[in-house]
Amino acid sequence: MESAAKHAGDIAVAVSQAYGVETMFTLSGGHVFPLYDGAVHENMRILDVRHEQSAVFAAEATARLTRKPGLAVLTAGPGITNGVSGVATAHYNGSPVVVMGGRAPQSRWGSGALQEMDHPPLFESITKLAFTGSGADTIGQDVEMAYRTALAPHRGPVFIDFYMDHLFAPSPERTTETLAPSPLEPDTDSLADIAKLIAAAERPVLVLGSDVWMDRAEEAARDFAEEYRLPVIPNGQGRGILPSGHDLLVTRARGLAFGQADLVIVVGTPLDFRLGYGWFGGKDGAPLAKVVHIADAASQLATHVGLAGSAAGDLSLTFWGLAAACATAGVDPKAYAPWVSTLAETASAAIAGDAELLASDADPIHPMRVYGELGRILADDAVVIGDGGDFVSYAGKYVEPRNPGNWLDPGPYGCLGTGLGYSIAARLARPSSQVVLLLGDGAAGFSLMDVDTLVRHRLPVVMICGNNGMWGLEKHPMQLLYGYDVAADLQPQCRYDQVVTALGGGGELVTSPSEIGPALRRAFDSGVPYLVNIATDPAVAYPRNTTGI
Known part of the structure; x- marks a missing residue:
């Protein structure tokens, strides 16, 4: 290979940089040396860890903190199997992570090369896509597809591995256009139906989950809660959208809020064990609450519990559209004042009661x-x-x-x-x-x-x-x-x-x-x-x- 030629590792790194990746998290392995060489050529930070799980966890946290894709590079065989728990965590958190793996050479495939293993089947149930790169000539397209897939709603991890001999081979340079996924417009009729539920409610609760942050909808969410005076309980990275001390933040009255609510609007998080599987109300004689589920993609809407309403789409657009629909439906923020006051008093009492133990x-x-x-x-x-x-x-x-x-x-x-x-x-x-x-x-x-x-x-x-x-x-x-x-x-x-x-x-x-x-x-x-x-x-x-x- 001529010294001036780009190899496949160079191209994979250059495409990653085009998608905003600044750091490659890894643990050293010979099957992925060309990716390291590409990082050196392209001035990408290489941060090496002591266990592959930490490389994937670091990539996943990078995605969650920066809202840009994270990159982990794992060597073949045990390097990749050591990273499985990290990929599963990214899957359940909806984190846009690309995991690049090494793979025994295609020229030796089937003859018992060191750490020869078909990795993608291990990841099929915990990724949006798991595949083997088709060759050095197409590595740019393959890596682009990995990032586009990871970033598209609903976000999640993608696994791609490369035959070792393909990574070392020359590869054509590629100009990458990193177009953001088009925002998905929520259905206006669905938002109108949800607004009517809010207008009819006496004791609503708004739950803000991690995807509100990941979808860059934190300002829209806060504006909506404040405009209509809805008590808020955050979940995961939804924490902090309403800061500590905010009068609508009722985390410390969670039991009362979920137990006596007549409407719970859950945005950007699944109705899983953390939220009682979507069953709310029923406390102290209260009827079961109606439940609305809002997500960034239809695939994330709950199917295991009956929903009074649902919507899927870009969460900023959803909050803005829902605010407009609430105005049309005649939602009166003052109507919830007694409920908000009760929850605030309960939260304050809980905080005061904790002072001694703290x-x-x-x-x-x-x-x-x-x-x-x-x-x-x-x-x-x-x-x-x-x-x-x-x-x-x-x-x-x-x-x-x-x-x-x-x-x-x-x-x-x-x-x-x-x-x-x-x-x-x-x-x-x-x-x-x-x-x-x-x-x-x-x-x-x-x-x-x-x-x-x-x-x-x-x-x-x-x-x-x-x-x-x-x-x-x-x-x-x-x-x-x-x-x-x-x-x-x-x-x-x-x-x-x-x-x-x-x-x-x-x-x-x-x-x-x-x-x-x-x-x-x-x-x-x-x-x-x-x-x-x-x-x-x-x-x-x-x-x-x-x-x-």
């Missing part, structure tokens, strides 16, 4: 004390990441972002181990913001080695580990069911902080509630990856009910 001097440490101390330090633009069970559940209740797009958790797939990959992406995407990773001690075991990645790439992150020495999400329920538990214990006060210091970061163990605040301040001031390892009371379990509400 400042608790209990020893062993109550997990809520950790969040009480953290709340005093968090900046308005902090990115907060949750990776864990019981300990991180408190974050969903007590950490209320002031800006949208600043919250990350694994989403409905519930895959532990996302935390370090998400932290890597957050530090790159928000270089001037605080980045805080909340870890359960169980979750820490999945990815803590990637602190090495933070250290090598000089990415300071504050990690807080709620260390209760067990799999709390399993231990307490198993004891309740059987009177005993198995396979649920971890080492008490395990020194995860020393793992971090051994890898070049900083850390300390905290065993007294009075030490929490000073330790957190040291972590934020350190300028390095720093883990505050807090020994929490193993007897305290996060309260749950069986409905998901």
